[in-house]
Amino acid sequence: MNPIVKLQGITKDYGQGDIIVHALRGIDITINPGDFTAMAGPSGSGKSTLLNIISGLDRPTSGTVEIENLTINTMSRTELSRLRRDRIGLIFQSYNLIPVLTALENTEYILMLKGMPVKERQDIVRELLKEVGLEGMENRFPRELSGGQQQRVAIARAIASEPALVLADEPTANVDSKTASGLLDLMERLNKEKKITFLFSTHDKNVMARADKLLWLKDGKINDYRTA
Numbered sequence: 530m531n532p533i534v535k536l537q538g539i540t541k542d543y544g545q546g547d548i549i550v551h552a553l554r555g556i557d558i559t560i561n562p563g564d565f566t567a568m569a570g571p572s573g574s575g576k577s578t579l580l581n582i583i584s585g586l587d588r589p590t591s592g593t594v595e596i597e598n599l600t601i602n603t604m605s606r607t608e609l610s611r612l613r614r615d616r617i618g619l620i621f622q623s624y625n626l627i628p629v630l631t632a633l634e635n636t637e638y639i640l641m642l643k644g645m646p647v648k649e650r651q652d653i654v655r656e657l658l659k660e661v662g663l664e665g666m667e668n669r670f671p672r673e674l675s676g677g678q679q680q681r682v683a684i685a686r687a688i689a690s691e692p693a694l695v696l697a698d699e700p701t702a703n704v705d706s707k708t709a710s711g712l713l714d715l716m717e718r719l720n721k722e723k724k725i726t727f728l729f730s731t732h733d734k735n736v737m738a739r740a741d742k743l744l745w746l747k748d749g750k751i752n753d754y755r756t757a
C-alpha cells in the first residue's frame with residue numbers, strides 16, 4: 530500500500546540566533562489510506578506545526594515530506610496550493626469560514642476555484658450539506674450558525690473536492706463535548722463511507738479514544754504510537 534503521508538526526519542526550528550525554538554526534533558510518520566489517526570500532546574509540543582508542514586502551509590527546516598509519493602519539499606507555492614486544493618482538506622479549530630459567504634457559498638468555494646459549473650457544484654454542495662446535517666441552513670451566514678454547525682460547514686467544505694486526506698487542527702476544541710462527539714461521528718462516517726483519510730490533533734481524551742491510531746507528541750518528538 531502506498532502511504533498518503535510519509536515524513537522522514539522532520540525538524541522545524543523557529544527564530545534565529547540565541548532564541549531558536551526547536552519545535553520539531555526528528556519526526557518519522559507514515560499515514561496510510563483509510564487511517565483515522567489522532568495526534569495528541571501538551572500545548573507547545575508541535576502538533577499545529579506538524580499539521581502545517583504536512584499541508585505545505587509551512588516548510589520543515591530539514592527532512593522530507595511526501596504526499597502520495599510526491600516529495601513536496603521542493604514544490605513552489607503555486608504547486609503546493611494546487612496540491613492542497615486537489616488532494617487535502619483542511620479543518621481548523623476556529624472554523625475559518627468566510628463571514629460574508631453563506632454555508633453553501635463557503636462549501637462550494639473550492640469547487641468554484643476549480644472551475645466547476647455553478648449548477649453542478651451547487652448540486653454537490655447541497656447534497657454534502659445534507660450529509661453533514663445542515664439541510665435547510667444552506668443560506669445562513671456563519672454568524673447565524675452555532676459553533677458545531679459552523680464546524681459542520683467547515684467539514685463539508687474540506688471534503689467538497691473529494692480529498693484523499695483531511696487534516697484537522699483541534700476541530701472540536703471550541704464546542705461542548707456532546708457536539709464534539711457528533712462531529713467525530715461525522716468524521717468517522719466520512720472516513721468509512723468515503724474512504725477519506727483523517728489526521729486530527731486534539732487535547733480531548735474522548736476524541737483520542739475515537740481514533741484508530743494515536744500519535745503522542747512531546748517536545749517535538751513522537752513519544753508513543755498506539756494502534757487500536
Ligand SMILES: Nc1ncnc2c1ncn2[C@@H]1O[C@H](COP(=O)(O)OP(=O)(O)OP(=O)(O)O)[C@@H](O)[C@H]1O
Binds near residue numbers: 573574
Ligand atoms: N511562528 C512561530 N514562531 C516562533 N515560534 C513558533 C511559531 N509557531 C510555533 N512556535 C513554537 O513552536 C512550538 C510548537 O508550537 P505548536 O503551535 O506547533 O504547538 P501545539 O502542539 O500545536 O500547541 P497547542 O496544543 O497549544 O496548540 C512552541 O514552542 C511554539 O511557541
Ligand SMILES: [Mg+2]
Binds near residue numbers: 576577578698
Ligand atoms: Mg496547536
